[in-house]
Structure formats: structure tokens, C-alpha cells
Amino acid sequence: MSARSQVTEILRSGGIEIGGDRPWDVRVHDERLYQRILAEGSLGAGEAYMDGWWDAERLDELFFRMLQARLDRRIRTPAVLGPALLSRLGNAQSRRRSRRVAEQHYDLSNRLYEAMLGPTMQYTCAYYGPDGSDATLDEAQRAKLALIARKLHLEPGMRVLELGGGFGELARFLAAEHGCEVVSYNISSQQVEYARGLCEGLPVDVRQQDYREAANESRQYDRIVSIGLMEHVGPKNYRAFxxxxxxxxxxxGLALVHTIGGNTSRIDTDRWIAKYIFPGGVIPSASQLTRAKEGLFVLEDWHNFGPDYDRTLIAWHDNFAAAWEELKQSEGLDERFRRMWRYYLLSSAGAFRARHLNLWQLVLSQGDIPRYAPVR
Incomplete structure (x- = not known):
């Protein structure tokens, strides 16, 4: 069977046609695509999209259907030993290697992130609420901040340790709105500069250091919060975290961990995502997290609002698309970057829509509080 016939058959089994007229159908511009997919799997498909070899009007719907039908399991590419071997024998998320994701991804232009994320500058899942309200992205991001604060049962004067601080809006919110003192660790130079400006005049100490440096502190904190860091910690480091x-x-005290979560345990990640978006990133599974915290924490609450990440990613994509012409001029971005970024956002939205990925918030205690009332 030819490469074209194999790929066509696989896609058709998921309700996707080559050359069809539905928004999720695939339009092929270069016949070399089929062999590239069979030889290189997701990496080849993603790079071919960046190269303009194929298109789909609704990438999010395409990936939703592919993952819902588990078509990714039907393409068996030759074994790639490098990433898997590093994960097994080395530490892909060591302090030195962890710098890569900051330099490649988080240290991109702040103007790009301002255009995409909006005024809250929250680069993690927004919270649209249990009824899936029609809130805007900015309203849902502020609702996420308020949800975190409620779950932590904050009181004025509390000291909060933030592991992985992003652009600083959570630290600002906890200090300005709840009267807390915040120490925030972050390795991204661009984000740290932004966060320091945002939090100027508040009791917030933004440190450009790896989160592991917090182990060298002697003081303790009333609350610990980690939003969007666990995806970069890595399986070898979950226990140490x-x-x-x-x-x-x-x-x-209470700790809150906000992380993307996977349905199966992995030691590495999708090859295209690892190469172009999040080098060294690994999505933890429920069993990996529970094993890692065993004997250390009591799990007080586990909240999954993964469908909200689908909406968040679509909103980010729409913001990015609307700002593209200005970004292209001001930031010197090219068409290959636009296609890469579009592929990243919309394929991710499809993965959450298919429930292939989740968004979890875990609230943890040391088992020394009488009762915790879950908050939604």
C-alpha cells in the first residue's frame, strides 16, 4: 500500500478526508507529506505544516477528531532513542537543561504575549466556572486568580511562596488584593523583568532563580502555590518538588498545584512540542503525582476543569491572529513562525476538547488541619 493510501485510510477511520470540504478535512499541497508523516510521525506532520505542505481550516477540530479516534496510535514511526534514553538515563529537567524552555519559549517578545494573553498576562488556563459561563478571557482569568485565592483561604499578612511566577499577575493579586507577602521564583529573564515592574511598591520579591533554589531557604511559608510549573519539573524530579x-x-499550611495532566504516565513528550515549543516538558499523570506526594501531603481537593483550557487556547489564538500583522512588523516574525504558533495553539485546543489532556488544581495539606472545604 502506498504512503498516500495508508495515511488516507488512517484519517478516514477518524472521519477526516484528504481534499474534503469540511473545516477539519486536510488539503495537501505537497505529495511528499504522506511519506514524511509515516517516517517521522507527529514531528514530520508539524514541520510539514510549518513548511506549508498541508492545511486545514479548523486545526482544532482536526486534532479533536484525530485524538478522539486515537489515530495517533496507528502511525508507528521508527524508534527515536534520543529523548527517551535521556529521560531514562539522565535528567532532562536538570537545572542546566531547564534553561532551554525559558530561552526558547518564555523569553520570546513580551509584546507577543501581551497581544495573545490580554491585560492579565496569564499564560495558564482561565476559569469559566462550573456552569461554563460566557465570560470573556480577561474575566475568566481574573476568576482563576480569585479561585486560587479562595482555595488557599488567605489572610492578610500571610507569607506565600510562588514556584514558577509567570509574568507576576498572581503575585501582584495576592499582595495587592489579599495583603500577602510573596516570594516568587522564575528562571525567565523576560518574565522576571515584567513581574518586577508590575509588582513595584508591593511586598513581592521576584527572584530570577530556579524553583529548586527555594530549598536553600531557612524560612517557611503559610501558603505555597505553583501555577503551570509542574509541566516542566519532569518525572525524575516530582518527588523532590x-x-x-x-x-x-x-x-x-496549604499548597496548591495547578498543572496540565495526562491520562497516561509518560517520561517524555510529543516530539514536535519538545522541539519547537516546550523543550524538556512532560505532562504528569495522576498516578505520577500521587506517588510523588505519597507520605508527604494529604490530598484535600482535586479539581479538573480541562475543558476550560480549550476555550482559553481558542481565545489566545484569536487574539494572536488579530494582532498578527502588527506583530509581524514590530517583532520581525515570519510566516513560518505564524504557522508554528497557530499549530501549537489549535492542536492543543483539540487535545483538551478530546479530553486527551486535563487541567488539574490540587490542594494539599500536611494532614494537620481539621477539615478542608472544597471551593469552586
Whole structure:
């Protein structure tokens, strides 16, 4: 069977046609695509899209159907030993290697992120609420910040340790709106500069350091919060992460971990995502997290609002698309970058829509509080 026939048959089994007229159907511009997909799998498909070899009007719907039908499991590419071997024998998320994701992804132009994320500059899932309200992206991001604060049961004067601080809006919110003192760790130079400006005049200490440096502190904190860091911690470091959090948390304290979660345990990630978006990133599974925190924390609450990430990603994509002409001129971005970024956002939206990915918030204690009331 030819490469074209194999790929066509696989896609058709998921309700996707080559040359069809539905928004999720694939239009092929270069016949070399089929062999490239069979030889290189997701990496080849993503790079071919960046190269303009194929298109789909609705990439999000295409990926939703592919993942819902588990078509990714039907393309068996030759084994690629490098990433898997590094994950097994080395530490792909060591301090030195962890710098790559900051330099390649988070240290991109702040103007790009301002255009995409909006005024809250929240580069994690927004919260549209249990009824899936019709809130705007900015309203849903502010609702996420308020949700985190409610779950942590904050009181004025509390000291909060933030592991992975992003652009600083959560630290600003906790300090300005809840009267907390915040210490925030972040390795991205661009984000740290932005966060320091945002939090100027507030009791917020933004440190350009790896989160693991918090292990060297002697003081403890009333609350610990980690939003969007666990995806970069890596399986070899999950236990050490929870040990660090336990060591820094005061008696009677609470910790909150907000992370993308996968349905199966992995030691590496999709090859296209690893090469172009999040080098060293690994999505943790429920069993990996529970094993890592075993004996250290009591799980007080586990909240999954993964469908909200679908909406968040679509909103980010729409913002990016609307700002593209200005970004192209001001930031010197080219068409290959536009296609890469579009592919990243919309394929991710499809993965959340298919429930292939989740968004979890875990609230943890040391088992020394009488009762925790879940918050939504």
C-alpha cells in the first residue's frame, strides 16, 4: 500500500478526508507529506505544516477528531532513542537543561504575549466556572486568580511562596488584593523583568532563580502555590518538588498545584512540542503525582476543569491572529513562525476538547488541619 493510501485510510477511520470540504478535512499541497508523516510521525506532520505542505481550516477540530479516534496510535514511526534514553538515563529537567524552555519559549517578545494573553498576562488556563459561563478571557482569568485565592483561604499578612511566577499577575493579586507577602521564583529573564515592574511598591520579591533554589531557604511559608510549573519539573524530579514544598510549608499550611495532566504516565513528550515549543516538558499523570506526594501531603481537593483550557487556547489564538500583522512588523516574525504558533495553539485546543489532556488544581495539606472545604 502506498504512503498516500495508508495515511488516507488512517484519517478516514477518524472521519477526516484528504481534499474534503469540511473545516477539519486536510488539503495537501505537497505529495511528499504522506511519506514524511509515516517516517517521522507527529514531528514530520508539524514541520510539514510549518513548511506549508498541508492545511486545514479548523486545526482544532482536526486534532479533536484525530485524538478522539486515537489515530495517533496507528502511525508507528521508527524508534527515536534520543529523548527517551535521556529521560531514562539522565535528567532532562536538570537545572542546566531547564534553561532551554525559558530561552526558547518564555523569553520570546513580551509584546507577543501581551497581544495573545490580554491585560492579565496569564499564560495558564482561565476559569469559566462550573456552569461554563460566557465570560470573556480577561474575566475568566481574573476568576482563576480569585479561585486560587479562595482555595488557599488567605489572610492578610500571610507569607506565600510562588514556584514558577509567570509574568507576576498572581503575585501582584495576592499582595495587592489579599495583603500577602510573596516570594516568587522564575528562571525567565523576560518574565522576571515584567513581574518586577508590575509588582513595584508591593511586598513581592521576584527572584530570577530556579524553583529548586527555594530549598536553600531557612524560612517557611503559610501558603505555597505553583501555577503551570509542574509541566516542566519532569518525572525524575516530582518527588523532590513535593519534598521541597513540604520543607517550606508551615504547620497548618496549604499548597496548591495547578498543572496540565495526562491520562497516561509518560517520561517524555510529543516530539514536535519538545522541539519547537516546550523543550524538556512532560505532562504528569495522576498516578505520577500521587506517588510523588505519597507520605508527604494529604490530598484535600482535586479539581479538573480541562475543558476550560480549550476555550482559553481558542481565545489566545484569536487574539494572536488579530494582532498578527502588527506583530509581524514590530517583532520581525515570519510566516513560518505564524504557522508554528497557530499549530501549537489549535492542536492543543483539540487535545483538551478530546479530553486527551486535563487541567488539574490540587490542594494539599500536611494532614494537620481539621477539615478542608472544597471551593469552586
Amino acid at each position: 513535593f519534598e521541597l514544598a513540604r520543607a517550606r510549608l508551615k504547620a497548618g
